[in-house]
Structure formats: C-alpha cells, structure tokens
Amino acid sequence: MKLKLKILVLVLIPFGIFAQSVEDEINIAGFRFLDYNNQLPDDLLSSKTAVFVSVPPKSRNTSERGDWKTFSETAHSQFKKMGIDAVAYYFMDDLKAGNDPALFFSKELEKRQVKNIILLSQVPLKIAGKVTERFVIVITPFNGENSFISNGQNAWKTQAKDYDKALKTLGKDVYRSKQSKTNFLIPDFPEFFEDADIIKGRRIPTFARDLKVDKLAIPKSTTVEIPDNRPGGAINKSVEKEITEYNKNVVRDNTRLENIMKSYPLKYELTESSSDEELYKQGFQYVLLKLNTTGTNIRRMLDYEIDPSESDFVTVKNKDGKVTLRSIPVNAPVYKYYVKHLYTKDVYTGDKWDADETWEDALQNFIMKMKADLKLK
Secondary structure (H helix, E strand, C coil), X not given: CCCCCCCCCCCCCCCCCCECCCCCCCCCCCCCCCECCXXXXXXXXXXXXXXXXXXXXXXXXXXXXXXXXXXXXXXHHHHHHHCCEEEEEEEHHHHCCCHXXXXXXXXXXXXXXXXXXXXXXXXXXXXXXXXXXXXXXXXXXXXXXXXXXXXXXXXEEEEECCHHHHHHHHHHHHHHHCCCCCCCCCCCCCCECCCCCCCCCCEECCCCHHHHCCCEEEECCCCCCCCCCCCCCHHHHHHHHHHHHHHHHHHHHHHHHHHHHCCCCCCEEEECCCCHHHHHHCCCCEEEEEEEEEHHHHHHHCCCCCCCCCCEEEEEEEECCXXXXXXXXXXCEEEEEEEEECCCCCEECCCCCCCECCHHHHHHHHHHHHHHHCCCC
C-alpha cells in the first residue's frame, strides 16, 4: 500500500554529521531509494559527468563551509586518468538552496549535456566516542529534472576510511567495465559553479508595495513520498527511517510557520504548492521564497555586490523596538527570504541584509523589515 506523502522537489540532503557505526553503509544520496547494484553507467567514459560534493565544516567550532575545492581537485585528477569527463563541480548545499536554484542548475546540466552524476562526500563519524570519517562515492544517471536523481535508478557505490582507497576502487571498476573510452579532451582542473542566475525579471532592493492589496503566497514545507516498489538493502532501509523522521518534523515546521506569519499584517495564504505556474493560476501575484546556503552564494544569487575582503556579513535585526547587528561568517550557511512577482519575475530582496542562521529568525527579520519599510504596525 502506498503511503500518501508528498514529494519534496529537492532530494540532495547531505548526510548529517556523525553517522551510526563503522559497519553501516552510508547514504549520501538524500531522500532517494537507489538500486545499488554496483553497475557503472555504460556511457561513463563516453559522456559528460557532473560532480556533487559534500564535505564537513572547516572545523568543529564553526558552520563555515569546508575546503571542498581542494577535495574536488584530488578526485578530478583521478577521474581524468580514468577517462571520466567531469565537466562541472557543485557543492550540494547550493543545489538544494531553494526551488529556483535547483531549477537553474538542472537546466545548466542539460545545456552541458551531462548524462551522469558523481556524488562525492567526506562524511564525519563518531565511533565508540571517537571522531573519524569515511569517504563515499556514488555514481548514477542524471534524470534531466530539478530533482537530479529519481527513485529506483541504478547506482554504483563505494566507501572507505581512506580517500585514496575509495578512488582506487572506482578506478579498478572502471577498468574492469572495459568501456570504450572516447573522452579525450578532459580539462586538467575542475570547474566550479556556485552562482545561480535566478532573477529573471528586475532586482528591486525594497519591499513590494502592492502587497498592501495583493495576497502573498507562503509555500508550506511538504512531506516526502515513500514509493511502493523501492529497492531493498540496508541503505534504503536507512533512507526510509530518515524520511519518516523528516516528515514528522514537517508538521512541526508548518506549525512554527503559521505562528510566525501571525505577525505579518497583510493578506497571505499558506499554500501546498511552490510552483510559479500553479500559484499564478490560483490567483496569486506574489510568492515568498527562501534560500539556504552560504551568505556569499545567496548574495551571488540575489545579485548583491560582494566585497572579496569581507569576512563577515552583518545582519540587521529588530526585536522589541531595538535594532541590533549580528556578524555571521560569509561562508557559513544562512537563510534569506525574498518575494517574487509571479508574472514579471521581479524579485524584491528588501533594503537591508537580513539573513540569519535559522529560517525562523530569517523570516522574522524579513517581516520586521517589511513592516518598517511599508510603515505597517
């Protein structure tokens, strides 16, 4: 019997810090049930591949993004020797930063004629009270959609304590596959992509004054579907548990969303859909959206000016009538809300940087700024 749960568009949710035990197979494919039959795609050496990378934060005392580019360079040199044409490298958090970035990145993969995806992760573990790590590689086809990977796809996987060992295992399997190698113009160094051109209309650094008359759509968090005929195996059992726990949290998050939106003084409606087309058909003119990745990359996506010398971005907060400033490292993950006009695709960013470390704080910041800007109580 099929569980009646809704599909989450973005599936690439990196494995959480500190996995269970040394014997466990580690899931790095997010909420996707893959057929881990260890069969490499038969066009791996004759087509283009994208690499989705995940590494832990730079230290245990910060949430700042780790050095994923050096990590990628090590792999790329080996991919080149194997004949794998890895044409684009992305950090997983950027791919799942929001609906608009996911759509942009998926279209970019199509333009680059990418056929396969390599998931490349350094996963921290705690075993018997000691911190260690595993290196995990998964290879599976690109599905051509903004979910990137579909349930039931064939997948090749390895994991090891040593990075070099994981890469050598891949190299041996590539050799054993006896594929015809036609990728000869592979670049010497990886090409990284972090910016998503998500603004299709104008960028307006204020708040939309028409919100005083137009109802604002507020997409709710949605649950993830567990399909009927999913592949078996230990990893997929773990995925099912992760989804079940996630879906429980969706209820909690939507309750929090409802409570925070009570402070929004204008017309709004919590919606099941986040699709621009569906919301416009329902009569909405504006939708509230959020991004979640590093402050630097959110600024890139929303076309803010970036000063390379800045080490922190200052968030302006207003609580109980008092204005406070908070510094957050530029490469730490934050949430930022913006409003999009569904017809013109104009994006309203607000007049001050209001990103924060939790979505609840970021949403409250956005509402407080909007009320001040539009002179609302």
